[in-house]
Amino acid sequence: MNTSKRYAPEVRQRAVRMVFDHVADYPSQWAAIGAIAPKIGCTPETLRSWVRQTERDAGRREGTTTSERDRIKALERENRELKQANEILRKASAYFAQAELDRRGK
Template identity: 40%
Template sequence: MLLQERSPSYARCPSRGVPPPGGRPDTQPGASVMRIASDLGISESCLRRWMKLDDVDAGRVDGLSTSERAELAQLRRDKKRLETEVEILKRASAYFARENILPK
């Protein structure tokens, strides 16, 4: 599976196993993140990003959740489609308006 195909839900389970900042006193801060990332075969930054997304989705951190991002993307696609349709209708109405003015 390519890294781009993995979703944040893939990382939810491992991200819960990572200790809070500072970690346990007997380990280096971030050592668990590195270990978990290497066990999953992903980069540390990728796992950290997934952890951040999980925090936002869970409401622990302010930001747009995954579902809000998906809704926003859908709304932007719909807006673009509607703007295109309006432009087509404007051109069609101008074409038919010219056709009605000229004698046949």
């Protein structure tokens, strides 16, 4: 995931397009990826992951698309924030309940 920030989106798109354009020149997609990756300056595994994600985004491969992944990440972040807010409210409620008991006891 961190490697995606290291390469400009244009570089990634160009590399994936090169794989799709030249896959017929090689015995397999992996062979094309292995030949093209050094020319781009990335590892074959990095390029393979870009190709797979592009295939998923285009509906040619099963799995979560980029937009679905982004939506899941946003929902998980929101869920974490809501859990934190609930925890704060629970602690505040307990604190004020105890303060009310202390006030009544005096």
